[in-house]
Amino acid sequence: MSHRVRIENTHHEFTVEDDEPVLAAALRHGLILPYSCRGGTCGTCMGKVVEGEIAYPDGSRPPALSEAEEAVGQALFCQARAVSDLAIEVREVRSAEDIQPRKLPCRVERVDELAHDVRRLWLRTPGNERLQFLPGQYLDFLLRGGRRRSFSLANPPHDDELLELHVRHVPDGRFTGYVFDELKERALLRFEGPFGSFFLREDSTRPxxxxxxxxxxxxxxxxxxxxxxxxxxxxxxxxxxxxxxxxxxxxxxxxxxxxxxxxxxxxxxxxxxxxxxxxxxxxxxxxxxxxxxxxxxxxxxxxxxxxxxxxxxxxxxxxxxxxxxxxxxxxxxxxxxxxxxxxx
The missing domain is CATH 3.40.50.80 (Nucleotide-binding domain of ferredoxin-NADP reductase (FNR) module)
Known part of the structure; x- marks a missing residue:
């Protein structure tokens, strides 16, 4: 069974399935709500339930939601499941300024050879942490000595379990040389992001x-x-x-x-x-x-x-x-x- 969800402040509507988190349903319909951990521990996805009823897995309140916040209708939409049709108030991400860059560790899940001089890196962030970004933005790897190296995200925001990067080998490049010659699966890296104003504008009708x-x-x-x-x-x-x-x-x-x-x-x-x-x-x-x-x-x-x-x-x-x-x-x-x- 599905339920209708209406975002009061933007008038956007979408459907959520039984036992599907409200956040996941919004992302599935292309509506980007704020989130970070997706595990109920950070509070980034907090909003208000104006009408309707929600429930949490196992009936327990998520760690980042206080009893006082729950009492006034606040909810964590990464965990909240719709029990009825809902009307909610929550901020939508519409521009790069709506997303605060974060520093995160990551583990190299896989390295694919795409061409003689191109490798694809698949990166996994820890636990329930997810990087929220707009399609087209990039991240910076944080290297020793304060150095940074920037690479664009090649995966779309809804498919964020792993981060996808395409790395071209630069002759004598220290970091890309490391990627091609030494980097192994399960290696640990650190990055900051997302950054950039290069992202898809969806509010236009132009080809x-x-x-x-x-x-x-x-x-x-x-x-x-x-x-x-x-x-x-x-x-x-x-x-x-x-x-x-x-x-x-x-x-x-x-x-x-x-x-x-x-x-x-x-x-x-x-x-x-x-x-x-x-x-x-x-x-x-x-x-x-x-x-x-x-x-x-x-x-x-x-x-x-x-x-x-x-x-x-x-x-x-x-x-x-x-x-x-x-x-x-x-x-x-x-x-x-x-x-x-x-x-x-």
Whole structure:
């Protein structure tokens, strides 16, 4: 049996199933409520039950909810189950400013080899701790000497049991060298996040163009999977630029998206295909291929992530072709350098 839940302060509504936490149901419907631990111990997801009745597993009040708070209708929605239809008051996360970055330890759950120079890290945060983020944001690994290395989150917010990062090997890069040569499963790391204003805007009706260069695919992947999850009813066209075929390290994934989702298109672009690539697709700079397909960018919303040179060239040329700068969002993938040694 399911129940209706209405968020009084935003008028959003969703359904929650029997024995499903209210928070989990909201996330399932693409509504992002504040949370952290998901175990009832931090209080981040606290809100008020205005109408209806809730219950907690085993009938016990969660540790972060006091008796006085419960008496005035406060509830922890990561644990609360609906017993009837509900009307609640709770803050929704709508912008990066709504999420406070946190420092957390994590364990490397798995390392996948995606390409000759790309590894995918799967990270698990401790216990019931979860990192809340918007699709497209990034985290900083905290290294010795106060150094930081930034990597975009490639998983969507609703799929947050593990954090997914795509790490490209940088020649002589100290941290990426460690990832490729030494990092093992179950290794412990620390990070802070989420950060960044590069995230999917859902309150627009404009068709979306996404342009990724190399591992700039990572945040776009999170955005696209989030868009599919919430049923975003806007056309999305992904352009992914790489040097050769082997650098399109998850090429089969966007091809599958294009087959499964009517409103999604995928165009891979190679700048220097190898002879044995037998490439019959587009060749050139990815932003030039975008302009060939869309010579008038007025009315579009554009998301770009990749090398600084790609971003700068696209900014210059896209504005000449009618793109309103207010509708351009980008994340420049530069590389941090230590005085003695370059790093990723």
């Amino acid at each position: 979306i163009l996404m342009i990724g260069g190399g591992t700039g695919f990572a945040p776009l992947k999170g955005m696209i999977e989030h868009a599919f999850h919430v049923g975003l009813n806007r056309p999305i066209h992904l352009y992914w630029g790489a040097r050769a075929r082997r650098d399109l390290y998850l090429d089969e994934l966007p091809r599958r998206w294009a087959a499964e989702h009517e409103g999604f298109r995928y165009t891979p672009v190679l700048s220097e295909p190898e002879p044995d690539d037998e490439w019959e697709g587009h060749i050139g700079l990815v932003h030039n291929i975008v302009l060939q397909d869309h010579p008038n960018l007025a009315g579009f919303e554009v998301y770009m992530s990749g090398p600084p040179g790609m971003i700068a060239a696209a900014q210059r040329d896209f504005e000449k072709h009618g793109l309103d700068p207010a509708n351009l969002y980008y994340d420049s993938f530069d590389y941090a350098v230590d005085p003695e040694e370059p790093e990723s």
